[in-house]
Amino acid sequence: MxxxxxxxxxxxxxxxxxxxxxxxxxxxxxILLVSPLDVAALLTKLVGEIEFWQTVGYSFSRITAGFALGLLSGTIFAVTAHRLPIFEILLWPFIAAIKATPVASFIILCLIWLNSSALSIIISFLMVLPIVYTNMLQGLKSTDFKLLQMADLFKASWPRKLIYIFLPQLKPYLLSACSVSLGMSWKAGVAAEVIGIPDGSIGEMLYEAKIYLSSADLFAWTVVIVIISIIFEKLFNHLLKSAFNRLERI
Amino acid sequence: MKEIIINGLYKSYGENHVLRGFNATIPLGKITCIMGPSGYGKTTLLNILMGLEKADSGQITGLPNIKSAVFQEDRLCEDFNAIANIRFICKNNACLEDTQAHLTAVGLTDEDISRPVRELSGGMKRRVAIVRAVLARADIIFLDEPFKGLDTETKLLVINYLKKETTDKTVIMVTHSLEEVKAIGGSLLDMTNYNTDEKAINKRNEIK
The missing domain is CATH 1.20.5 (Single alpha-helices involved in coiled-coils or other helix-helix interfaces)
Structure with missing residues (x-):
């Protein structure tokens, strides 16, 4: 099947x-529509160049760092909001603003405030944070109250509650959040690079393709972004699922 | 103190007065079975004794601190196997030493034990919950309809297991079956009349 x-x-x-x-x-x-064979030929040429891997490494490291930062902060914020309802209320305007504000506004604001090399980290972080925070908080709120009651009666320790009750409960929420936010972080991260044009980034390559009207470069780099994004998403979700499966076998 | 004394326990949910000045004396180190029709507050009383709910008023004295329970629902960690579910409640590894033997004693096979609990039948889950309650090494064990979903043969096996493993322990069991009370050899605390018979409300509920 x-x-x-x-x-x-x-x-x-x-x-x-x-x-x-x-x-x-x-x-x-x-110039309008390059053929897939031409794109494949250009890609073959590109992967043989050291600069290609440096460019990919530059964008990958920054977007992944933003994603990791968003995942970590979103989780910490969700746990805090679950334990302290006032924190959820205080955080609400910020999360709502991040969700509603166009990504271009953030990019321009960041360019005013920061160096363009940190741009994709911040933008990727801002895309991931609300998704992870919202999903994780929802997961925590739907934790089986009766299981927690049982854990309290048996005086189970906090690490055990985390491993046996909270993590299995959070698994679908975390997987869904990561799946959605990984794609978002790449799209928004590269968009930020196109606007900020940090040296040696994939965004800079796309910007140059636009300047020189090179459809082949545009398509080739787009294919590179899609492939990296898919591989990273699959790899990350696989690692996450393996970690959960290992947890269930303890 | 050799007994748990319950004095004038009141508990209401809105207009529904579940416990109206309930009094009882429950001996420590013995099995006491609570019987009564549905809606008469058996589970509410158990929840109050377990500390899961607070009574509106009344006093309970002599209640041991270290508690374990088989709840009305199994309340197991469904993604984990039976051993992991028992490891979850063990304060140290001592209670893990003979876990396998205990699970086998209630009729679970090695294959049942190794599977995630979500893949087990209702009766198997119930037995895991019972072994978990026993291995918690508590001073008092609460059993809320513990034999629910067990066939006659398995029920007998589990009753014998409980009788053997809870010798000299305080066990409070809620049941609907007089047969189960007789089989486990417990004293009976009948809640049938205390809520409807006004004279019985303030009378100490006698254990037969």
Missing amino acids: KNKVNLEKIAAVALALGVWQFGAMALDKS
Whole structure:
């Protein structure tokens, strides 16, 4: 069944690439729509260059740092808000503002306040924080009250409550938050780099593609972003699920 | 002190007066079974004794501090296996030494023990909850309809296990079955009349 689904997905991707190739050939203007074969050729050339890996490393490290910071802060804030309801109330305007404010406003504000090299960290952090905070708080609030009562009667220690009650309860909320926010952090992080143009970032490459009207570069770097984002999301979720499975086997 | 003394216990939920001046004396180191129709406050009384709910008024003295329980629901950590569920409540590793033997004694196989609790049947979960309550090594064990979902044969096995493992311990069990009271050899605290018979309300509920 899984193999059938995988085959169907591969067939769908092949069909989409075929449509793209056909469209590029029909239009015959690479400045408007470059063919997937040209993009593949450029990508092959790029991956052989040291600068490519430096550029990927630059953006990856910053966006991942922002994600990690958002995940950590969101979790700490959610735990604090769960224990102290006043903290949830006090935090509410900030979280609501971060959710509602356009990402471009934050980017410009950060450019006024900070160095552009820290931009993608901050923007990625701001995208992840409300998602993780909201999901984790919801997870904590839906913790089985009767299980906690049982734990109190048996005088179970706090670390045991965390491992046996809270973490299994938070698992679906955390997985969902990470899945959504990982994609968001990449999209917003690269968008911030395009506006802030920090030296040696993927955003700078996209900006240059726009300046020189190089569709091939634009498509190639977009493919790179999509691939890194998907690999990172799959890898992170796999590690998270493995950690939870290991926990259940203790 | 050799007994738990309950004096004038009141508990209401809005207009619903569940306990109206309930009095009783429960001996320590013995099994006491509480019986009575549904809605007469058996579980409420148990919850108050367990410290999960507060009485509106009244006094309880002589209640041991270290408590364990089989709740009306199993209240197990569903993602973990039976051993992990017992490890969860162990203060030290001493109670883990013969966990496997205890679980086997209530009719659970090695395969049942190794599976996450969510994959076990209702009766199996109930037995894990019972072993957990016993291995908590508490001074008092509360059992709220502990044999719910067990077939006759398994029920007998579990009753014998409880009788053996709770010798000289204080056990308070809520049940609807007189047969279970007889089988476990407990004294009976009947709550049938105390809430409806005005004379009985203020009378000390006698254990038969």
